[in-house]
Amino acid sequence: xxxxxxxxxxxxxxxxxxxxxxxxxxxxxxxxxxxxxxxxxxxxxxxxxxxxxxxxxxxxxxxxxxxxxxxxxxxxxxxxxxxxxxxxxxxxxxxxxxxxxxxxxxxxxxxxxxxxxxxxxxxxxxxxxxxxxxxxxxxxxxxxxxxxxxxxxxxxxxxxxxxxxxxxxxxxxxxxxxxxxxxxxxxxxxxxxxxxxxxxxxxxxxxxxxxxxxxxxxxxxxxxxxxxxxxxxxxxxxxxxxxxxxxxxxxxxxxxxxxxxxxxxxxxxxxxxxx
Numbered sequence: 690x691x692x693x694x695x696x697x698x699x700x701x702x703x704x705x706x707x708x709x710x711x712x713x714x715x716x717x718x719x720x721x722x723x724x725x726x727x728x729x730x731x732x733x734x735x736x737x738x739x740x741x742x743x744x745x746x747x748x749x750x751x752x753x754x755x756x757x758x759x760x761x762x763x764x765x766x767x768x769x770x771x772x773x774x775x776x777x778x779x780x781x782x783x784x785x786x787x788x789x790x791x792x793x794x795x796x797x798x799x800x801x802x803x804x805x806x807x808x809x810x811x812x813x814x815x816x817x818x819x820x821x822x823x824x825x826x827x828x829x830x831x832x833x834x835x836x837x838x839x840x841x842x843x844x845x846x847x848x849x850x851x852x853x854x855x856x857x858x859x860x861x862x863x864x865x866x867x868x869x870x871x872x873x874x875x876x877x878x879x880x881x882x883x884x885x886x887x888x889x890x891x892x893x894x895x896x897x898x899x900x901x902x903x904x905x906x907x908x909x910x911x912x913x914x915x916x917x918x919x920x921x922x923x924x925x926x927x928x929x930x931x932x933x934x935x936x937x938x939x940x941x942x943x944x945x946x947x948x949x950x951x952x953x954x955x956x957x958x959x960x961x962x963x964x
Contacts, residue, residue: 692714692716692717692719692721693719693721693725694714694717694719695714695716695717695719697714697715697716697717699714699715699716700712700713700714700715700721701713701715703720706722709722709723710722710723734766734768736962736963736964738760738764738766739776739780739962740958740959740961740962741760741763741764742756742760742764742768742773742776743776743777743780743784743943743962744947744958745759745760745773746773746774746776746777747777747784747924747943747944747947748947749924749927750923750924750925750926750927750928751927752770752927752928752929753770753771753773753774753928754770755927756770756773757769757770757773760773774940777939777940777943778936778939778940778943780943780961780962781939781942781943781946783961783962784943784946784947784961785942785943785945785946786961787946787950787957787960787961788945788946788947788949788950788957788961789949790960791949791950791952791953791956791957791960795856795858796826796828796830796832796855796856796857796858797826797827797828797830797860798826798827798858798860798861798862799826799827799860799861799862799864799907799909800824800825800826800827800832800852800860800862800863800864800888801824801825801826801827801863801864801865801911801913801914802822802823802824802825802845802848802849802863802864802865802871802914803822803823803865803866803911803914803915803918804820804821804822804823804840804845804868805820805821805823805918805921805922806818806819806820806821807819807820807821807836807925807930807931807937808925808929808930808931809836809838809930809931809932809933809934809937810930810931810932810933811838811933819836819837819838819934819937820836820837820838820839820840820844821834821835821836821921821937821941822834822835822836822837822840822844822845822847822848823848823914823917823918823921824848824849824851824852825913825914825917826856826860827913829913829917830949831917831945831948831949832851832852832855832856833848833849833851833852833855833945834848834851834938834941834942834944834945835847835848835851835938836934836937836938836941837934838934840868840870841870842870842871842873842874842877843874845870845871845874846874846877846878849863849874849875849878849879850878853878853879859879859888860888861888861889861902861903862888862889862890862891862900862902862907862909863875863888863889863890863891864891864893864909864910864911865890865891865892865911866892866893866894866911867892867894871890871892872890875888875890876890889902891907891909893909893910893911894910894911894912895910895911895912896910897909897910898910917948920948921941921944924944928940
């Protein structure tokens, strides 16, 4: 244990705080506890309670009020529904770091991209809907999510740039449907001097399409991303919309991290929220 104030390592016991042993640094007099070095420092709830609440919010389609009721019944504590929602935003970076350690070392070279209708307050569309653009590889890992009020090349380009940054590489093939904004967004997101280095853009939706790229033949379809879209629709069904684009962006980034580590089981949650 190292003092966060002076980096000292000499401590003496100095009473208890809420049942937790308190220590005093002999060099600077700073009081610390074991919880001082945990991700839930200065939180009234234990890390076990926060871990369970975030998992309940991200792994089920329960609304925040329903999650609050379930949490109160089984955890013996009753944080507000707003607190449960804020926890998913505050710890999304920790979830993302943990999910990357459980994911593949390198993302796949075939990317699939598609959009999903979501509800965000302040939408300017006629049907009061906004859009979520999802980029995933052929292995099922979500590389990027991007939300916006308009479905255009700018929103799609932002999603591709975010995926390129997260994957730290460019794809060999980008598969999408026949929406007219995709070719412009792909060409702008991956500018190359040599045409051979540009990723191949393939239009393939429900049916399979044969694509040849760099002397290799692929049989591609965008049906795989529809499965990911169904997970999104199921998860957002109980949320009943979002208050802003920032809130939706943070929520979907946290969901993507939990989705990418879905095969890791409880080990992922204990790595994201260590004791």
